[in-house]
Amino acid sequence: MKGLxxxxxxxLSLASGALSGPVTPRSDTLFFKPxxxxxxxxxxxxxxxxxDDFEGNVRVVYGNCDMTSHEARHHEVGSHWxxxxxxxERFVWIVPEDTTHGGCLHAYSGSAxxxxxxxxxxxxxxxxxxxxxxxxxxxxxxxxxxAYMQGKQNNASYVAVAKxxxxxxxxxxxxxxxxxxxxxxxxxxxxxxxxxxQRIGGRIRTKYLAGSTPDQYQYQEMGPMRFPVSTKYxxxxxxxxxxxxxxxxxxxxxxNQMNGGNTSSLAVNFIPWIQSSANVPANSNGYRxxxxxxxxxxxxxxxxxxxxxxxxxxxxxxxxxxxxxAYEEFxxxxxxxxxxxxxxxxxxxxxxxDKGLFHWSEAAYLKYALNQSADVxxxxxxxxxxxxxxxxxxxxxxxxxxxxxxxxxSLPRAFYPHVQDRLTLGRxxxxxxxxxxxxxxxxxxxxxxxxMEPESEEYDYAVxxxxxxxxxLWSLPKYSSLLSRAISxxxxxxxxxxxxxYKTRFWEKLSPPxxxxxxxxxxxxxxxxxxxxxxxxxxxxxxxxxSYSSGTIARSLAALSTADHVAxxxxxxxxxxxxxxxxxxxxxxxxxxxxxxEHQAGAWAAPIxxxxxxxxxxxxxxxxxxxxxxxxxxxxxxxxxxALDSAVRGTTQLLLDMGxxxxxxxxxxxxxxxxxxx
Numbered sequence: 001m002k003g004l005x006x007x008x009x010x011x012l013s014l015a016s017g018a019l020s021g022p023v024t025p026r027s028d029t030l031f032f033k034p035x036x037x038x039x040x041x042x043x044x045x046x047x048x049x050x051x052d053d054f055e056g057n058v059r060v061v062y063g064n065c066d067m068t069s070h071e072a073r074h075h076e077v078g079s080h081w082x083x084x085x086x087x088x089e090r091f092v093w094i095v096p097e098d099t100t101h102g103g104c105l106h107a108y109s110g111s112a113x114x115x116x117x118x119x120x121x122x123x124x125x126x127x128x129x130x131x132x133x134x135x136x137x138x139x140x141x142x143x144x145x146x147a148y149m150q151g152k153q154n155n156a157s158y159v160a161v162a163k164x165x166x167x168x169x170x171x172x173x174x175x176x177x178x179x180x181x182x183x184x185x186x187x188x189x190x191x192x193x194x195x196x197x198q199r200i201g202g203r204i205r206t207k208y209l210a211g212s213t214p215d216q217y218q219y220q221e222m223g224p225m226r227f228p229v230s231t232k233y234x235x236x237x238x239x240x241x242x243x244x245x246x247x248x249x250x251x252x253x254x255x256n257q258m259n260g261g262n263t264s265s266l267a268v269n270f271i272p273w274i275q276s277s278a279n280v281p282a283n284s285n286g287y288r289x290x291x292x293x294x295x296x297x298x299x300x301x302x303x304x305x306x307x308x309x310x311x312x313x314x315x316x317x318x319x320x321x322x323x324x325x326a327y328e329e330f331x332x333x334x335x336x337x338x339x340x341x342x343x344x345x346x347x348x349x350x351x352x353x354d355k356g357l358f359h360w361s362e363a364a365y366l367k368y369a370l371n372q373s374a375d376v377x378x379x380x381x382x383x384x385x386x387x388x389x390x391x392x393x394x395x396x397x398x399x400x401x402x403x404x405x406x407x408x409x410s411l412p413r414a415f416y417p418h419v420q421d422r423l424t425l426g427r428x429x430x431x432x433x434x435x436x437x438x439x440x441x442x443x444x445x446x447x448x449x450x451x452m453e454p455e456s457e458e459y460d461y462a463v464x465x466x467x468x469x470x471x472x473l474w475s476l477p478k479y480s481s482l483l484s485r486a487i488s489x490x491x492x493x494x495x496x497x498x499x500x501x502y503k504t505r506f507w508e509k510l511s512p513p514x515x516x517x518x519x520x521x522x523x524x525x526x527x528x529x530x531x532x533x534x535x536x537x538x539x540x541x542x543x544x545x546x547s548y549s550s551g552t553i554a555r556s557l558a559a560l561s562t563a564d565h566v567a568x569x570x571x572x573x574x575x576x577x578x579x580x581x582x583x584x585x586x587x588x589x590x591x592x593x594x595x596x597x598e599h600q601a602g603a604w605a606a607p608i609x610x611x612x613x614x615x616x617x618x619x620x621x622x623x624x625x626x627x628x629x630x631x632x633x634x635x636x637x638x639x640x641x642x643a644l645d646s647a648v649r650g651t652t653q654l655l656l657d658m659g660x661x662x663x664x665x666x667x668x669x670x671x672x673x674x675x676x677x678x
Contacts, residue, residue, distance in 0.1 A: 036120070036122075037122055037123070038122075039095055039097050039122055039123065040097040041095050042092065042093070042094055043093045043661055043662075044090045044093070044661040045060075045105065046089060046090045047107075047115075055082060055084045056081070056110075057109060058079065058080055058081075058108070058109055059076070059079040059107070060076075060105055060107050060108075061074075061077060061106050062074050062077055062099065062103055062105055062106070063106065064103055065102070073106070074100065074103060075099070077091070077105065090659070090662075092659050101121065101124070102119045104116050163186075163187050164190060165658060166191075166192075166459045166461075167183065167460065167461050167654070168191070168192060168441070168443050168457075168463065169192065170193075170464045170465060170466055171193075171195065171465035171466040171630070172199075172200035172419075172425075172465075173200075173201065173204075174640055174643040175202075175631070175644065176647075177200060177412060177415045177419065178647035179465065179629065179650060179651055180193060180419055180422070181415070181418070182647065185667070186655065186660070186666055186667065187663070188663075191422060192422050192423070194424050194443060196427065196428040196470075196599050197425065197426070198425050199412070199425070200412045200415065200416065200419065201412030202465075202600075202643075203223040203224065203603070204224060204409060205223040206410075207219060207220060209501040209543050209588045209590060210501050210541065210586060212541075214407055215406065217534055218501065218540075218543050220530075220543045220590065221403075221407065222497045222499065223408070223592075224638075224640050227245050227248050227273075227403070228398030229241065230242060231397055233335050235335050240339055241342070242342045242394070243342065243344060244345045245641045247641055247645065249270060252268035252270060252411070255415065258414075259417070266413060266414045268410050270402040271403060271534060272401070272533060273401035273403040273516075273533045274401075275398070275401045275517065276518075277297075277531070278297060278517075279297070279510075279513060279515070280296060280529065281576045282295060282520060283300075283522045284307040284522060285308065287306065293578055294576050297519060314376075315375040315376055316373070316376060319372060320380060323370055323372045323376055323380060324380065326370050327362065327365060327366060330365065331390070332355075333390055337390070338390075341390070341394035345636060349391075349635055349636075358388070358613045359613075360388055361385045361386055361387060361388070361609045362388065363382075364609065366381060385608045386609070387608075389612070392638075395639070403533060403534075429444065429445050430454055431475030431476065432476055432624075432626060433456065433477065434477040434626075438458075441459055441477075442459070443456060443457055444456045461626070461654060462625060462626045462627070463627050463650055463651075463654065464626060464627070464629070465629050467605070467630060467632060468632055469601035470599070470601055472488045477623070477626070479626075480618065480621075482615065483615075483619075483623060483628075486614075489611070490605055491605070491606050491608045491611060492595075492601070492602025492604065492605055492632075493602065493603045493604050493605075493606040494551070494593075494595035494603055495548070495550035495551075495593075495594050495595075496547070496549050496550075496557040496565070496591070496593040497545060497547065497590075497591070498546050498547045498565060498566055498589060499544065499545050500589050501542075501585075502542055502544065503584045504541065504542060505532075505535075505542035506581075507531060507542075510577065510578075516531050517533075521576065523575065525557050526549065526568075527550070528549075529546060529547065529548075529572075529573075529576065530544070531544060531545075532544075546572065554595065558595055562591055570582075573585075604632075604638035605631060605632035605637040606637065606638075612635060616633075616635060620649070620653065627653055627654055629643075629650035630646055633650075634646045634649075648667060652668055
């Protein structure tokens with residue numbers, strides 16, 4: 001039959017060092033990069049064809065270079081039926097740990113040898129970076145590439161180069177946007193972002209008040225505001241960088257390179273953020289200054305006795321003391337613990353899992369581990385149901401912070417030229433549908449919300465960068481029970497913000513002046529008050545974030561009318577600053593309550609006890625050609641880093657699914673090479 005292969009026909013060659021050595025070389029055989037591999041790792045092997053008419057089964061094995069039969073192999077790499085019209089250019093090789101140095105790859109068709117590589121350099125030296133098993137638990141944000149590929153059904157098959165695959169990116173927030181950049185960076189360009197709103201950026205919401213522009217510096221952040229950079233530890237006088245958030249700064253650098261540098265109109269420039277300031281308002285437990293204003297943090301610090309409530313007696317002082325000591329010993333939130341989080345959040349997460357911190361809330365630990373009474377538990381904890389994972393404590397302990405000049409909106413703005421031609425805004429997805437016959441996934445939506453039949457478009461993969469608060473309303477394939485439960489029950493935090501516009505930056509002229517920083521008040525429903533860190537002492541109008549409240553109180557605030565909520569905050573500003581706040585208020589404002597935002601339905605993922613460790617493993621398996629990303633699929637939530645981290649993980653997962661191991665390694669090495677083993 002035509003295409004029958006013999007050793008002399010030499011239709012296939014393997015590139016793995018110098019020029020590959022099929023039995024009878026041909027001048028038109030394609031060769032690729034030399035191949036050097038690491039044992040217990042995953043690699044792409046590039047192949048070329050010397051006979052355009054060849055069709056048949058090809059079996060690739062590894063063994064001694066002088067072996068005469070595939071039965072003498074060390075191990076099998078894979079086999080695949082090669083069609084004349086469908087020819088993979090590479091396949092996946094999962095290199096066993098005991099692979100010997102200096103062997104060759106052999107290609108057989110039946111019993112005939114049709115290709116042999118030159119001896120392959122197999123390295124066994126320890127890896128320079130830590131493996132995932134050493135720095136993160138099995139449920140962590142990274143998976144071991146070897147284990148992942150071994151668990152796939154096609155682990156012994158050729159995988160065609162799939163850069164022409166059509167990828168749906170659903171959600172135009174930071175995780176979806178970074179996914180598009182990562183795919184472009186490895187040559188995959190057939191992707192499309194579908195976004196339900198009329199803008200990109202997701203929960204980044206810089207509001208430029210009173211119709212101002214970014215250049216006029218009259219804005220406040222209604223979503224994320226700042227990035228922790230480093231912490232100075234007083235016990236050792238050392239300053240340590242917070243490593244994980246460096247990905248945000250790296251992204252800014254990459255976008256600037258793409259957009260013409262840090263002086264272009266699309267520049268992402270980081271500037272200092274003032275997190276703490278001496279004269280911001282503070283909680284004075286209802287006490288006020290003689291002029292009726294709220295005391296500052298400095299005034300309260302100088303006279304703690306005056307502004308402190310008498311200590312509440314509470315139940316059983318001896319039981320309280322015992323419970324507090326035992327709790328603190330278990331959590332072990334020491335400077336060393338915080339340093340570990342700053343240095344390597346993945347390793348710190350593994351330690352928290354191993355310690356059992358995700359098994360308990362503070363209340364549950366006091367009640368069920370320490371057998372404290374309900375009165376003691378309530379008095380000490382307020383019955384919080386949050387797990388004891390303290391990454392936020394490390395982040396908010398930072399002593400150096402940055403924000404983005406002209407607002408965090410600069411990040412999605414810098415992406416826009418690179419996604420605008422592959423972006424649909426205002427399309428509200430209502431479901432995903434998997435076709436078992438074609439193996440493809442369709443994205444469904446309804447332009448007419450009353451239409452019984454949705455419109456749809458078919459893709460090879462769907463990367464879903466949408467909060468579960470919205471996904472749980474979609475019509476979905478029959479995902480595993482674990483993933484389905486995560487989608488339907490993941491808890492999200494609620495929060496509300498109100499920003500107010502004033503004629504001048506009057507707070508910087510008060511005595512004493514307020515220069516940036518975030519404070520707090522005891523006025524119900526206000527929470528934090530934050531002052532701009534940009535353009536200190538400049539002239540012209542300014543904006544205060546007059547209220548930032550999260551938790552249960554935000555639900556009550558979201559239920560207020562806009563007029564009542566804004567009035568509540570403006571009255572508080574008068575109580576903080578005096579009558580000048582009335583004189584200076586322009587009437588312009590912005591209000592954002594995330595739980596009632598139609599595109600988000602929540603501020604950020606806030607897993608309750610049990611959800612983190614239970615659900616995380618579900619995100620690292622691709623079900624029905626669907627990959628879920630977003631801050632809710634990371635184990636640090638609510639930060640832009642968390643969204644970016646999930647995009648790198650999800651893109652790596654997608655590339656491995658497509659057999660593009662080289663590209664997966666490129667993404668990992670570029671963005672997170674310190675922590676993953678592929």
